[in-house]
Amino acid sequence: MPGKQVIVVGSGNAAMSAGIAALEAGADVLMLEKAGPDLAGGNTKYTAGAMRIAYETSDALLPLLANRNDPRLPHTDFGTYPAQKFADDLLGFNEGRPLSPEQRVLVSASYEAVRWLAGHGVTYEPIYSRQSFEKDGRHIFWGGLTLAAENEGVGLFDMERSAFEHLGGRIRYSAGVTGLLTKGDKVTGVRVGDEAISADAIILACGGFEASEAMRVARMGPAWAAAKVRGTPHNTGDGLHMAFELGAAQYGSFKGCHATPMDLHMRDFGNLDLPPKERKNYRKICYFLGVMLNARGERFVDEGINFRNYTYAQFGRAVLEQPGHIAWQVFDAKVTDLLYAEYSFRDASFVEADTLEDLARKLDGVDTAAALSTLQDFNAAVDDAPPFDPTVLDGKRTHGLALDKTNWAQRLDTPPFRAFPVTGGITFTYGGLKVDEAGGVIKEDGTPIAGLFACGELVGGVFFGGYPGGSGLTSGTVFGRRAGQGAAS
Known part of the structure; x- marks a missing residue:
């Protein structure tokens, strides 16, 4: 048969x-x-x-x-x-x-x-x-x-x-x-x-439906018009439309999505001129080794709340919800060797300086004075006693900030300092x-x-x-x- x-x-x-x-x-x-x-x-x-x-x-x-x-x-x-x-x-x-x-x-x-x-x-x-x-x-x-x-x-x-x-x-x-x-x-x-x-x-x-701007806005809100689409341009909700026309039930969280911080200057759809293996290099997911600042010069997430496997989807959304849909990830030289390859990728966007004061002035679109104050307050709040250990939730944290970093908090004190501009990218809904x-x-x-x-x-x-x-x-x-x-x- x-x-x-x-x-x-x-x-x-x-x-x-x-x-x-x-x-x-x-x-x-x-x-x-x-x-x-x-x-x-x-x-x-x-x-x-x-x-x-x-x-x-x-x-x-x-x-x-x-x-x-x-x-x-x-x-x-x-x-x-x-x-x-x-x-x-x-x-x-x-x-x-x-x-x-x-x-x-x-x-x-x-x-x-x-x-x-x-x-x-x-x-x-x-x-x-x-x-x-x-x-x-x-x-x-x-x-x-x-x-x-x-x-x-x-x-x-x-x-x-x-x-x-x-x-x-x-x-x-x-x-x-x-x-x-x-x-x-x-x-x-x-x-x-x-x-x-x-x-x-x-x-x-x-x-x-992540590649459909109209569906993103209708289902997830106006901020998602600005999201970078990390994947294929072809996922525009076609299957959903066809199934709904036959009375299929709508099910699950239509406001939710897999998101991630992405290089601010990445083009939509993962830069299709690159070999497919290289398209992932526009992610920026080492924020747990440093701090993230928004346009107001403020930290807006606990970068060390958990391993990045468990936070990048939410933090991509959090970046997109900041003023101008941007943030800057700031690191010092102590963690350079721990940053993933996408931070040294040929098209990686960043600024560099030998002092935090000079770095703050280079953060385009950011309140310079507020950013410097935030970085200085962060350094002053770091607990030096626990050893830094990226293989575990090490409890090396800050104390007394409005938003403390609860793991992997190290002072930003070793030049050169680098900052990478990011926005929110969407992978799937x-x-x-x-x-x-x-x-x-x-x-x-x-x-x-x-x-x-x-x-x-x-x-x-x-x-x-x-x-x-x-x-x-x-x-x-x-x-x-x-x-x-x-x-x-």
Whole structure:
């Protein structure tokens, strides 16, 4: 008996996971991608490829590694990241909500989903450069985020596409889906311009609405008109519009999004003239090693409240909400060697001075006197007793400020001083569709839309007020796999 005809709309990590799962289940799968070959892959190519998973021991990670003979491994402490810790991290961003059903699925299925991809040739490597610090001759991992796909997001897309095509999947590029075909209450295919393509099931995996300024403003507020779009220009809410036209329920936090501080002078859509691997270099997420000032010369967040994995999504929003939608990240020479590569990237924007007074005068758009006063008050408030230790929440803090820094607070006293201008960047949106246990899209009345499935950014209820780094790609794989299995069954 021939397999079901399944169409996957989109070609990012969630779409590829759905396509691979559907092919495994015996379906014939056609993937329709709005972009051409160069920009295929949705937001996946723009990521660092990190995937957050629950694991009890370091041994659980070894089957996933591209190089199990890496000489650093015997000197590496991966720690543990049990399911309860993953759940607690999600709860910390839920603004008082209990875990959603989608979050429970994400946690419980995270390891198995990533290992499933490994069974299809996707390999991973420890994130030594961004998630570990050397301490007493060992590489100590922190923040619960350990592995990324080999060659980051570009590598993840390439490996998934290879697996998809090896199983017999087909991809059409420059084939943006413009509508859904229906017969009675069932979705029976899609429309690509004037062309109608029939199928037994459709999987929407074409992203959220972050690349639509009009939708951002309507759903999230006027400040989001100024957001830099970090990822693909093609995620303009097409899948949401098509599903809502069929009565799909609106589900999750439509005001929430994955955001991050970005270089102020980055162009929208991650500077598409650069190789995809380099586009991530416009993030600026080492604020925890220094301080951030707004145009009033004031600090506006506790830069050290937690590891940056748990704060960059909220701090990207916080920067965007400042006057002029800008801030400056200030560091001294003590942390130069700890700053990530994006701070020395060829196009990195910064100013430098040998005194804080001169630095404050160079902060374009900032109240100079207020900025200098803030930096001097910060220095005076630093507790010198606790040792600085970036591998843990070290408790090295300030005392007596209106907004104290609670970890990694070091005096800014070693020239040269550098300051980097940033704004808020948006990667993906949180609001989306309600799906059932098979990935089927649910209507407002609680019944499924026959023949319609969804995964990836389109699934609402996974994230609310924030985001533990690396969870987005894992979510795409978890819900993509379910949708693929559901569509093929």
